[in-house]
Amino acid sequence: EPDTPTTAKKKLLTKPLEEVTQKSKFPTNPPKQKQELLGLSGVTVDKFWEIILVEGRRKEEEGRRDFSDIEARRKKEEGRRDFSESLREGRRKKEEGRGDFSDIEGRSKKEEGKRDFSESLIEVRRDDSKPSISILTPTWNSSLDWFVETVLSVLNQSISNWEWCIVDDGSKQPEIRNVLAGLAEKEPRIKVLLSEDNGGISAATNKALNMATGEYICLLDHDDTLAPTALEDSLNKLAEGFDVVYSDEDKIDFSGLNYIVPFFKPDWSPEYFCGVMYVGHLLCVRRELALTAGGFKSEFDGVQDYEFMLRVSEQTNKIAHISRHLYHWRQVKGSISGDADAKAGIEVVQQAAVNSHLQRIGLAAKAEPGLGKQRINIYPMFT
Structure with a gap:
């Protein structure tokens, strides 16, 4: 019996999830090479x-x-x-x-x-030896399993004129620090700083920023991955005369198998950005501009990327959106991306970041919590 539109729809809805969602690069049972990687020690x-x-x-x-x-x-x-x-x-x-x-x-x-x-x-x-773009990654007690995938996503980029600045923020796991040291020894494009004390994500990112020599910098978390053309697409857009570019993103689910929750972002709007933290990843910024803006502020840890971008937007309006999913954000239990409970208090810090921004640009307005998660309403202030 031929399918009708109704029966075809029913068949689609009853298919297993893995048949209708995009798979990540690695299967549930890691291949032999990856199993060997996960068992590595410093020796x-x-x-x-x-x-x-x-x-x-x-x-x-x-x-x-x-x-x-x-x-x-x-x-x-x-x-x-x-x-x-x-x-x-x-x-x-x-x-x-x-x-x-x-x-x-x-x-x-x-x-x-x-x-x-x-x-x-x-x-x-x-063959240009000078890196065009510097990837900044702070690490702390990273999962070696996930970090392997992060490493592969960088090494498999479609261009080679990059450098990777990694700062370990006082991890207590010797295996990840040994792997980082080995990467820096074998790959000249990878720079590693092993900090003894834990200073927080903003402090570690600032150290990575100070290590960078590329014309542009981009941010990569230690358990996330880049699409194969992420750096190339970003540089191509920046070459059109922009100082900042950001891309669409999605999430890697808890199983590590599927890309889910695709985020199709709007083009740049400074007014909308004051109320919604939508730029996220992948974010690439001209390095000199990032330094002029003052880097990352520890008092805004948790929304440090957002607060940084607010200050960057005060320096330039040459900001562009790349409407492609170039960044895969891993869902991790207890992280802001994966656990709703971990978002508690984030809105308060976000609100403080926006109010500081409004004061700096001289706008007589104040930010207050809005409807929904991580939404801020801006109200004019009358005297």
Whole structure:
């Protein structure tokens, strides 16, 4: 019996959740390589590097070369055929007295020259040793299981001119600190600072900011992941003349299998942003602007990214939205992203951040709690 719209809808609604949701990269039962990673200690940190960094990047580069070689050969052959056909056509026209063979050959050489220059320019950009973007990540008692996925998401980026500034904020777990030290030793693009004391997320992020040398900085939490083109897409948008860009995001569920709760954000609106913490991740900011704004404030821990962005918005209006999900935020029990109870008190800190912002910009208004979670209403103040 053929499906009617009603029966088709019923079938869809009765499908298992995993059949209609997007899977994350890793299955429920980690592969052998990942199992080996999770059992690492300080003694075997070199094996961590060998398995994840060397082998992972080697396969990635081989894959890129294979695709690149195939595509290049295809284009080269097409170019040869096009030139060969033009050559034959030119000879025919020349024999008939209706064409000029030299013009065709000259144009072909000219186009080849343009392509050579363009390819050289791309190669120079690709090999540029100065990082264009610095990733800032504070860590504290990180889950090695989740941090492995964070590492892979950075190493698998579609561009290579990045640096990763990681500050461990006094973790008590030796295995994660050993892994961080090993990463810094083996990968020159990864900088690690191991703090002995726990200063909080803002203090650790400021230390990472001071380590950065890229033209732009972006924020990555220690258990979240980036989409493969996150940095490339961000830099492309910034190259259009913006100082700040932010992307859409979603969440990795508790099982680690599915991307859920996609967040489609509005374009930049300073008025709306005062009432709703919607910029979130992925956030990329010109580094000099981040320093001028004053970095991150410990008194606003919990909404430090939001309060930082309020101050950044006082320095520039060149802020753009990338309407793609470039950031995957992991749901963790007890975190603000995953536990409603952990949000208690956040609205109070958010309200204080907005009121400070309103005072700095000289607006006679005050922020008060609004309807819904993390919503603020702005009321004018009359004298």
